[in-house]
Amino acid sequence: MSASKAIAIIGGGAAGFFAAISAAQLARQKGLSVDIRIFESSGQVLKKVRISGGGRCNVTHNCFDVKTFCQNYPRGSRELLSPMLRFQASDTVDWFKDAGVQLVAEADGRMFPDTNSSETIIDCFLNLIEKFHIKLMLKSPVKAIEVVSPGRLKLKMGDKESFTADAVLVATGSTPAGYRLAESLGHTITERAPSLFSFIINDLLISELTGLSFVDASLTLTFPALPGKKVFKQQGPVLITHWGLSGPAILKLSAWAAREMKLADYNGILTVNWMGVEKLNDVEKRLNVMKSENAKSYLKNVYPNILPKRFWLSLLDTCSIDHDKQWSRISKKEIATIAQALVASQLKITGQNRFKDEFVECGGVALPEIDFKTLASKVCPGLYFAGEILDVDGITGGFNFQNAWTTGWTAAQDMVLFNAKTTAT
Numbered sequence: 001m002s003a004s005k006a007i008a009i010i011g012g013g014a015a016g017f018f019a020a021i022s023a024a025q026l027a028r029q030k031g032l033s034v035d036i037r038i039f040e041s042s043g044q045v046l047k048k049v050r051i052s053g054g055g056r057c058n059v060t061h062n063c064f065d066v067k068t069f070c071q072n073y074p075r076g077s078r079e080l081l082s083p084m085l086r087f088q089a090s091d092t093v094d095w096f097k098d099a100g101v102q103l104v105a106e107a108d109g110r111m112f113p114d115t116n117s118s119e120t121i122i123d124c125f126l127n128l129i130e131k132f133h134i135k136l137m138l139k140s141p142v143k144a145i146e147v148v149s150p151g152r153l154k155l156k157m158g159d160k161e162s163f164t165a166d167a168v169l170v171a172t173g174s175t176p177a178g179y180r181l182a183e184s185l186g187h188t189i190t191e192r193a194p195s196l197f198s199f200i201i202n203d204l205l206i207s208e209l210t211g212l213s214f215v216d217a218s219l220t221l222t223f224p225a226l227p228g229k230k231v232f233k234q235q236g237p238v239l240i241t242h243w244g245l246s247g248p249a250i251l252k253l254s255a256w257a258a259r260e261m262k263l264a265d266y267n268g269i270l271t272v273n274w275m276g277v278e279k280l281n282d283v284e285k286r287l288n289v290m291k292s293e294n295a296k297s298y299l300k301n302v303y304p305n306i307l308p309k310r311f312w313l314s315l316l317d318t319c320s321i322d323h324d325k326q327w328s329r330i331s332k333k334e335i336a337t338i339a340q341a342l343v344a345s346q347l348k349i350t351g352q353n354r355f356k357d358e359f360v361e362c363g364g365v366a367l368p369e370i371d372f373k374t375l376a377s378k379v380c381p382g383l384y385f386a387g388e389i390l391d392v393d394g395i396t397g398g399f400n401f402q403n404a405w406t407t408g409w410t411a412a413q414d415m416v417l418f419n420a421k422t423t424a425t
């Protein structure tokens with residue numbers, strides 16, 4: 001029997017584990033001998049998996065059309081098409097099912113393990129690396145990678161510790177150490193910026209309304225201070241928090257506008273249509289009907305039923321209209337003022353907040369330098385990338401883990417099969 005091929009995986013996170021296990025599964029299926037090692041800088045693996053989805057781990061999203069799925073990546077949507085055609089969300093569901101983990105979808109499409117615990121995913125991964133004899137090297141921060149010869153790379157963990165591999169996968173997430181490793185081998189790191197955050201807004205309209213939510217608000221984000229007048233739009237659930245606004249539609253908006261938000265130093269104007277998609281004219285008509293049908297009622301008691309009462313009262317305050325007025329006494333001008341505030345509240349964003357949210361980093365290894373059929377580097381033979389280290393990020397809902405699974409799995413296929421050095425046992 002000739003020497004087995006060595007695969008080194010840097011990073012014991014979602015992408016690193018999925019790649020290591022997928023490589024071992026393929027090697028076993030093909031009867032190949034492969035020495036697979038995961039190098040993890042800390043003493044603990046899968047730290048983000050543990051805290052993900054509020055401790056429930058939103059593993060993927062219940063959308064099995066690859067084109068539609070990829071539209072949920074502000075960066076990387078085009079590049080991910082090819083690997084997703086080979087390993088997409090439905091493959092993730094099957095992969096976990098084969099490993100004994102049932103994923104279930106919620107009404108909004110997010111998929112979780114049926115135990116509702118991220119520990120199920122962690123246990124699954126730890127059992128599989130034991131089953132396949134994958135070596136887990138804890139407290140092994142990779143500090144440098146040297147090219148021994150084309151396709152053979154040496155990892156350096158300290159002065160004395162090193163490991164030479166035939167293929168190296170860098171899956172270090174958004175850590176600076178990983179970006180430095182990529183740069184040292186000739187890769188470009190695109191400008192980084194936080195993504196998936198909520199907005200800090202100090203506005204009288206919402207300052208006393210913490211906890212109120214809107215099922216379907218329409219949002220328009222602009223940056224008066226930036227040239228180019230770029231406009232970002234989003235629609236969906238919005239939540240009022242004690243620091244401003246959060247909720248799925250806000251998080252999505254932050255992802256699509258991540259770079260502009262950073263450039264504008266997190267200052268911008270958010271125009272909110274609290275009535276969803278209703279136009280100004282329609283809202284005026286709705287208020288006029290309300291007036292004619294409820295002439296004797298007070299404004300504080302009769303209002304559009306999609307609005308929470310506390311919000312309606314606060315809106316009347318900001319429009320300087322008395323709650324105790326009867327509808328019959330409200331003027332045409334006041335109706336126009338209320339309608340305008342309902343469909344186009346202008347709120348000043350003064351900062352960002354990442355409290356408890358699923359956040360990711362936008363920016364990373366430049367995508368033109370990667371072959372997305374294999375996730376191999378076009379710059380350095382034998383080098384691969386997977387997960388958040390790439391300049392790929394998704395909106396909230398399981399898309400970021402799916403990027404880790406898809407890119408990790410794809411890299412694994414090529415690392416095991418790509419060169420003739422792989423030997424049959």
Ligand SMILES: Cc1cc2nc3c(=O)[nH]c(=O)nc-3n(C[C@H](O)[C@H](O)[C@H](O)COP(=O)(O)OP(=O)(O)OC[C@H]3O[C@@H](n4cnc5c(N)ncnc54)[C@H](O)[C@@H]3O)c2cc1C
Nearest residue numbers: 011013014015041052053058142172173387388398400401
């Ligand atoms: C609070 C929170 C909740 C989230 N919830 C979800 C969710 O429910 N669904 C979803 O899709 N996404 C979620 N995400 C995003 C998701 O966790 C990440 O996109 C995903 O973990 C990225 O996987 P990765 O393997 O690329 O990186 P990571 O999971 O960050 O793993 C990288 C690993 O590499 C190690 N490392 C770094 N440098 C070195 C080095 N030089 N040598 C050795 N090891 C090194 C790190 O210690 C780490 O263990 C969440 C993120 C956060 C912060």
